[in-house]
Amino acid sequence: MANLKIIKKRIASVKSTQQITKAMKMVAAAKLRRAQDAAVAARPYAQKLQKVVAHLAQREGSEEHPFLCSRGKERALVLLLTADRGLCGGFNANPSKEAERFIRKNEEGYANIDLMIIGRKGRDFLKNRVGDKITKVYEDITGVVNFKTAQLIAEEIVSMYEEDTYDAVYLIYNAFQSAVVQHVTVEQLLPVQADEVDKKAADSVDYIYEPNRGEVLEQILPKMVEVQLFRSLLESYASEQGARMSAMDSASRNASEMIGKLTLQYNRARQAAITKELMEIISGAESVK
Numbered sequence: 001m002a003n004l005k006i007i008k009k010r011i012a013s014v015k016s017t018q019q020i021t022k023a024m025k026m027v028a029a030a031k032l033r034r035a036q037d038a039a040v041a042a043r044p045y046a047q048k049l050q051k052v053v054a055h056l057a058q059r060e061g062s063e064e065h066p067f068l069c070s071r072g073k074e075r076a077l078v079l080l081l082t083a084d085r086g087l088c089g090g091f092n093a094n095p096s097k098e099a100e101r102f103i104r105k106n107e108e109g110y111a112n113i114d115l116m117i118i119g120r121k122g123r124d125f126l127k128n129r130v131g132d133k134i135t136k137v138y139e140d141i142t143g144v145v146n147f148k149t150a151q152l153i154a155e156e157i158v159s160m161y162e163e164d165t166y167d168a169v170y171l172i173y174n175a176f177q178s179a180v181v182q183h184v185t186v187e188q189l190l191p192v193q194a195d196e197v198d199k200k201a202a203d204s205v206d207y208i209y210e211p212n213r214g215e216v217l218e219q220i221l222p223k224m225v226e227v228q229l230f231r232s233l234l235e236s237y238a239s240e241q242g243a244r245m246s247a248m249d250s251a252s253r254n255a256s257e258m259i260g261k262l263t264l265q266y267n268r269a270r271q272a273a274i275t276k277e278l279m280e281i282i283s284g285a286e287s288v289k
Contacts, residue, residue: 004273007266011259018255024087025248028241032179035238038145039176039231046231053224056207056217057192065214067192067221071167076110077135078102079157079189079229081173081236082122083142089250091174091182091243092121098184099172103130110167118142118153118233145237150230157229158222161190173232174239180246182239187232189225 057068080099082092099122103113115133117123123137141149160166169190174182209216 004266004269007262007269011262011266014255014258014262018252018259021248021251021255025245025252028245028248032238032241032245035234035241036176039234039238042231042234046227049220049224049227053192053221056220065217065221066162067190067217070191071164073108073110073167075112075114075166076108076168076170077157077160077166078113078115078170078172080115080117080119080122080126081142081171081232082117082119082125083236083240084120084139086121087247088240088244089247091240092119093125094182094184095172095174096122096125098186100126100129102170102172102186103133108168114166116157142233142237142240145230145233147226147230150233151226154222154226154229157189158225166190171229171232173236174243176235176238176242179242182243187228189228192221192224 078099080095082095086092099115103115106113113133114135115126115130116136116138117126117134118138119142120137120139123134123139126134138153157169161169168188171185171187171189173185175185176182
């Protein structure tokens, strides 16, 4: 009987866990739709702005603005986007592993690489791996994505770049494709990289600057960093909700399978106990005769 009580307790525990995972899946699904709409809506403007800036980088000389000028290989900054919460499959681990690989392999040949992290889980993953590279961690800002937050972080990054603290800035995040597919993406934010594929298109575009070239570049280049960071935060948030929904759906199905196995085990143990009791009763009756 003690064994039956243990199995019954385990079944109740798994059912309780299944209720939680189903509820988390429904919450993530509700958030995913809004997050997906926001991420998709932000893409056209961000992509067009990035294309215009790439054309400017091809047409203008590097002396026109420091954001267009390639520097040395002394120091680089990697900005990693993760989440503050777990239970979302490999969403946090995949970009964190990519950041670790980027730092350890250092294929670009930088003398030193610093790491700035958005999200508690990225810090927890990397603190025992490349903890000496972590310079700053932003927490409790991934739950609600707004442009003001992205703008403040971008202004800090731009300020450090303008002060020559870093020679390049890279961004690593999960790009949203669908509820079950997210791609780890590495982008160079600064300096601005010209797109060689669009070189002919850039040569065919004639820009008219108003009021003048210097002021236009001074405004549009920092704005590009803000917009790209905001878009990446939206993509990361949508990816988080998609990964959590998928993970909770998988957990709910696993719980159903476990409940089925435990129920079968419970029925077998119960049948064995009943059979044993019947045998004892029959044996006792026979001994009385």
